[in-house]
Amino acid sequence: MENQFVPPKVWTHDAESGGKWASINRPVSGATHEKVLPVGEHDLQLYSLATPNGQKITIMLEELLALGKDAEYDAHIVQIGEAVQFSSGFVEVNPNSKIPAMIDKSNEETNPIFESASILVYLAEKFDAFLPKSGTKRTQVMNWLFWLHGSAPYLGGGFGHFYAYAPEKFEYPINRFTMEIKRQLDVLDKQLAKNEFIAGDEYSIADIATWPWYGNLVLGVLYEAKDFLQVEEYTNVQRWAKAILDRPAVQRGRIVNRTWGEPWEQLENRHSAADIDKVLALKSK
Template sequence: MSEYVPPKVWTWDQENGGQFASINRPIAGPTHDKDLPRGEHPFQLYSLGTPNGQKVTMLFEELLAAGHDAEYDAWLISIQDGDQFSSGFVSVNPNSKIPALLDCSGETPFRVFESGAILLHLAEKFRAFMPTDPAGRAECLSWLMWQMGSAPMIGGGFGHFYAYAPEKFEYPINRYAMETKRLFSVADRRLAETPYLAGDMLTIADIAAYAWLGTFARGEAYGDAATFLEIESYTHVERWVAELDARPALQRGRKVNRNAEGWAIERHSAADIDAVM
């Protein structure tokens, strides 16, 4: 096999993007006009049941379980069908990525995009799942940003080259396998010290990290990736995942926004999730 030599100027080859070639492009903005639906609840979530989308629905369900007025409508955004490139969705998230939130709880609705920003917004709004003391808040935000920075390495890096790329190449798989294992090691060392990432209480940092690390611990990520990466060797992560797996609200949040058996395609009331649990 001849070595790839990059051209002087890169050009877009639509035929060389692997499984997601049809939805990846190097330009921003909408491809078609379509308004987003709007429900009756204070929060309108436009999402898909991927780890990044599950972060937000899991937090909403935890807020509801804790007695907060956090009712929400969750609308399915099918990224395979290009829903994220509609004019309505781009107006809520100019980055065309799920999840995106429209906060309609006040007089003037406003958008919040990027999963970490949505988690932080809701935690501050309801004063829940984030410590209030400066040191605890800083620890929580540090681990939240750690997760946000690590997800592209795990998903777009390891996940893409291990499971989705049109061809398997040793160098990128080794490179991102090493980084994914390092990130698991970071979490494992921390969880050997404390029950949760930010200390003694469940926070948005745990919810964000659990959405990704939990899929590996349960053997749900990228085929046999859990075996390939020896995820069971991270015993403190495994303990933490098992504890979060036992939280009913988190499991409810994991069941939202996917068109598949055992999932709620949309969520407009608790009954929608009850029907698939």
Template sequence: MSTYHIPEIWENHRQMPGLNSDQAGSRFEQVLPRGNHPYQVYSLATPNGIKVAIMFEELKELGIDKIDYDLYRISIGQGQQFGSDFVSINPNSKIPAMLDLSGKEPIRVFESANILLYLAEKHQALLPLDPQKRTEVLNWLFWQTGAAPFLGGGFGHFFHYAPEKLEYPIDRFAMEAKRQLDLLDKELSHKAYIAGDEYTIADIAIWSWYGRLAQDKLWENAGHFL
């Protein structure tokens, strides 16, 4: 096993098309498609991406009016998230991103949890009005946003994507992933949903990562491994 010697100042040696860079902002001119529905969603079938599609379909199932949306694929492998039009919606160049065209002026919404919260508040659904219940939902919604990077960027990266499989980082992040799963097991052992008796945006956010992991649909053999 090679030893990495930490330099005095870090330099980026991995400038490859389609991958994240140490520079923010757009890399090329781009015109994204727009449909005729109130919501324009630019996404991909990643755990964060499917949250938004699930949310729209759940709202439709509840009979919510004016919830139609156009969904467009953003290929992050091809670097489409760095185009000028996408960056104007999400300057952080991450999917999903959304435009609400239902008002006089377009409203941009980015970060998957924020999109869930925005839609829940606007359409008065999947988020309790009672302050105590609402806060409990937000506790778990923001737990997911804080915990998932350890699962995805940590465990998922070293277990599935890293070109070299290294024991230390896999063990380190597998331990944390197991702890998170154990937490969810304990919480869900005594209630129907993560925030209580109601199905909410917190369940959508958590299932998109941890439910799919348990079904072995995130990374090949990851669910079995854990």
């Protein structure tokens, strides 16, 4: 306890102590610089990055296209490490300066559209897909969608931050958030023991929202923590995660606005299906 932190009477921001992402974290909102966002030719304009929250939307859009819906979109990368989210253009689309954010040129009165769960519901209702219109099934999808929306910050901002990104390894927060993540995995595992998909027998936006977080986690992609968390114990989550990954639309959506990994996993900006086709073709060469 010799190095125990004693909070000061008044907190002040120390930009040098926040680790990897310290340079883009600050205690105030709003734009730091002027920059106009690019706009493509399609009605749906997405501003994002292939983090788990970003993958939710590109997977959803690719699933809609796979159904034959008129959901063509432009996906513009937002490099959060370069503070693009604090540009004047992005702040107009999302005053909270977080990805993903979207505008729909065909329905200007709805703009802007931000928060990943809100975007998923908007797209599901716009295209009448992956969300029942009413009744118990809709309620169950919404239950699990908001379960994920409340749980993911523990995984990303809690466990992921202290396990993977913090400038030092601290036992207490790692233990605290590990316990919570394993509890959440247990909740999900028990739900998937009774159902093929998270909210029942139909694939929905609950699965689309959850897979980029917990699917990537148990498959060993997120934080490289599968051994630490003993994810093989969660057999039902493993079965579900692998089945979702096998979906062609998931394989397409997960690479959009991504600039890391294998060459066939990287597509900085997406403006047409051909952009994804070209990248995925690299895997067979």
